[in-house]
Amino acid sequence: MSGNREGRGRMSRSDTMETVRKGLRSRYAAERRFIWYGRGAIAVALGFLVLLVGSILIKGASVVTQTHIRLTVELPLETFSKNGVVTAESIGAANYVGLVKSSLRDLFPDVSGRRDKRALDSLISSGAPYELRDHVLANPELVGQSIDIWLSASDDIDMLDKGYIDRDIDSTGRRVTDKQIGWYDKLIADGRLERQFNTTFFTSGDSREPEQAGIWGAALGSFYTLMVTLLLAFPLGVTTAVYLEEFAPKNKWTDLIEVNINNLAAVPSIIFGLLGLAVFLNIIGLPRSAPLAGGVVLALMTLPTIIIAGRAALKAVPPSIREAALGVGASRLQTVTHHVLPLAMPGMLTGSIIGMAQALGETAPLLMIGMVAFIVDLPGGPLDPATVLPVQVYIWADSPERAFVERTSAGIIVLLLFLVVMNLSAVMLRKRFERRW
Amino acid sequence: MIKKVVLAASVAMVFAGAAHARDQIQIVGSSTVFPFSTAVAEAFGQKTGFATPVVESTGSGGGMKLFCAGVGTGHPDITNASRRIKSSEVELCAKNGVADITEVKVGYDGIVIANAIEAPAYDLSLRDLYLALAKDIPTEDGKWIPNPNKTWKDVNASLPAVKIEVLGPPPTSGTRDAFVELAMEGGCKTFGWVKDLKKKDKNAYKTGCHTVREDGGYVDAGENDNLMVQKLTSNPDALAIFGFSFLDQNADKVKGATVGGVAPEFELIADGSYPVSRALFFYVKQAHIGVVPGIEEYVAEFTSEAAWGNEGYLTDKGLIPMSDAERAEWSASAKGNAKLSM
Known part of the structure; x- marks a missing residue:
């Protein structure tokens, strides 16, 4: 050459x-x-x-459906009333565990012996009595009647029905015994067992019973956390970017700030968690496990991303636009707010949403502030204890029950959907605001 | 303008947060007790009108640190532990004003050494385990030599000639601590002169008996026990160390080795004949009773027969219950808020 x-x-x-x-x-x-x-x-x-x-x-x-068993439950008046009066309190205090067990045993009258009875009871979810309670509480007129109700089957029966448990292998060590398979077959033959849409998974919080566990609590937690993050990080990030790019003098101090912001973007996220624990929880006293604390920590983490993307977007606005605005007599602030910022907005939004998507997937900083936790109740706001989607996936992946495997995957799908929605909105916002010159 | 409002709102939220009182119990601690603690928390939330407690899995040591950090709603109310509280931790607690603690023993957890269901069954002694997994092993004439054993046959002629490959939890895990103390030290002590060494030079004894080999025979497999079950099914030569509940849930995929001739079965762990089992505890901060609602009721739920009894729901989760007498004793002391004394 x-x-x-x-x-x-x-x-x-x-x-x-x-x-x-x-x-x-x-x-x-x-x-x-x-x-x-x-x-x-x-x-x-x-x-x-x-x-x-x-x-x-x-x-x-397969998580979309969940195996249910149709039980015929007697609701005798005396069980649901106190001194002959039926109140919400007396309905709530009834022995639903006993009701569910006895109506299941009525279906198999020839089952005797403590061991077999226990095996029979384990066909139905341990959450089923509470489903029955909620149903009766919502429809108190049912008291005194005999009702047919679909209740969740246990996770083992669900796994059997979905084919995750092989019924043909040797029964030693199998989660479901041959006897239970016999009962299961009879329930199917009687039309008392079928798979229905799994509302629980999409509407409830976490649970130790796979068939009672849902993703909604974590989705709400992620939503509140990201809201706090967005409300804090976006205005702060945009203001910083605009000041540094449009107003700040170029000197040693602004150079120092710039270097630090770039460094901050590369700091491992667990460090932000430690900071959150030390400052936001221990000094300011934010509640532990709350989306508010999580959101503040994640805002710190996303801030550099937003600032860097924002500055790049501002740099991309041609200087001629600024000069023209200044030329017709606009002040510097007017130039920025009327002309430069609207043009830079698509780039800034994209940067913010990338930052938010990153925050959505974080678990490490949340570990320190107690959001990696088992939380059943749905959070009602950013101050209630909550967990987030990736944490929920992690907790399920770590649980011994077989049925959590499908829930782990389903949790990942929901997380990915969240991400797709966020990225789509980024694309749409960009399309909407984009201007060419 | 909008920005100002948003900023003001955020600041307001921060201060609202500071004044927020807590109405749900906060529980931290051992990842081994976590599955049981969460089951009780959920049942407690469903049965009573109280908010469901928030349970974090921080490890026994991490839980103690948080628990002992102080009194007040900013600190957890209960900590779970897969070992007894240490005297240093009691001192730390006392230093931070956490004076009165109630100790509750929950039950037992067996640590199993499992392999794939189609692989050969192992019958191990504590000495076999120690000789297979220690970094240095003692010789009969009173010296330590680097562990020369490559296969199980080297350890004990009756075992198969399979390369030693044991997946186990990392050093931060309570399961690892318990395994080292119960199994490895138990095997180490079978050498007469090492047992005598304990009195003479405790440090040398501990280093020799507690140090796990780092040449590939023992593989850190992380804290995820499900992953270990998966690895065992794909590698029939490997063994793994994990808690009994994972064996219980996956008995169609993996089987447990007998230790000292005793199989890791429910009844045999419960009556204490399976040698590698440990007690599980939780600790209650008495200063929080009456401040955070529901603590006494939560303890009552945990110590009820429906939960920790022989047929309670915790046994379905893999907890090995205590004997009837022991349960009666611990539930009485829990009800009376007995103070911990070391």
Whole structure:
């Protein structure tokens, strides 16, 4: 190559053409090869993505339904009344566990012996009595009647019905005994067992029983946390970016600030958690496990991302726009708020949403402030204890019950949906505000 | 303008937060007790009108640190532990004003050494475990040598000639602590001169008996026990160390080795004949009783027969219950808010 360059000056025109022609073929070949490398790289990346999402979808899709058992429950007046009066309190105090157990045993009158009875009881979810209670509380006119009600089956029966437990293998060590499979078959034959839409999963909080566990609590927690993050980080980030880019003098101090902001963006997130514990919880006294504290910590974490993206967006606005505005007599603030900021907004929004998406997936900083926790009640606001989606996925992945495997995957799907919605809104906002010049 | 309002709102929220009183119990501590504690918390929330307690899994040591940090609603009310509280922790508590603590023993947890269901069954002694997993092992003539054992056959001629590969929890885990203390030290003590060493040079004894090998025989598999079960099914040569509840839930995929001839079965752990089992506890901050609603009721739920009894829901989660007499004793002392004394 180097010899070629030296000789170039002395080459005649036809020599040059000859050299070009000789090299042409290999240059085209190199280009084609490169295109194929690129396509190959995309194919590999897509392949992994399909594998990942596919395996999660296959494992998690079955969570949409949940096995239910139809029981005929007698609701005798005397169980639900105190001194002959039926009140909400007396309904709430009735022995629902006993009611559910006895109506299940009525279906299999020939089951005797303590061990067998216990095995029979475990067909139905331990949360079923509370489902019955809520149903009766909502419909007090049912007291005194005999009702048919669909109640959740236990996780083992659910796994059996969905085919995750192999009924053909040797029964030692299997979670479901041969006897239980016999009862299960009879329930199906009687039309008393079917899979229904799993409302619990989409409407309730966490639970130790897989069939009672839901993702809604964590989704609400993520929502509140991100709201706090957005409310804090977006205005602070945009103001900082505008000041640094449009107003601040260029000197050592602003250089120092810039270096620090860039460094802050690279700080591992657990450090922010430690800071949150030390400052927000111990000194300011924010409640532990609350989305408010989590949101503040995540806001600190996303702030640098928003500032850096915001500054890049402001830099991309052509100087001619500023000059024109100043030229017709606008003040510097007017120039920024009327002209520069609206033009930079799409870029800033994209940066913010990328930052928020990052915050959505964080668990490490939340560990220190108590949001990695088992929380059943749905949070009613940013001050109630809550957990977030990735934490919920982690907690389920760590639970021994087999049925949590599908819930883990389903949790990941919900998390991914959240991300897709956020990214879509970024694209739409950009489309909406984008202006070309 | 909008920004100002938002900022003001955020500041207001921060101060509102500072004044927020807590109406749900806060529980921290051991990841081993976590599955049981959460089950009780949930049942407690469903049965009573109280808010469901918030349970965090911080590890026994981390839980004690948070628990002992002080009195007031900013600090947890209860901490779970897979070992007894240490005297240093009691001192830390006392220093921070946490004077009166109630100790409640919950039950037992067996630590199992499991492998894939289709792999050969192992019958291990504590000495086998120690010789397979220690970094240095003692010789009969009173010296420590680097562990030369590569296969299980090297350890004990009756075991299969399979490479030693044991997946286990990391050093931060309470399960690892308990395994080292119960199994490894138990095996280590079978050497007569090492047992005598305990009185003469405690540090040398501890280093020799408690140090796990780092040459690949023992693999840190993280805290996720589900992952270990998956790894066992894909590698029939490997063994893994985890809590009994994971064996119980996955008995169609993995099986537990017998230790000293005793199988890791429910009844055998409960009566104490399975050698690698430990007691689980939780500790209640008495100063919070009456301040945070529901603490006494939560303790009552945990210590009720429906929960920790022989057929209670905690046994479904893998807890090994105490004997009837022990349960009666601990539930009485819990009800009376007996103060912990070391």
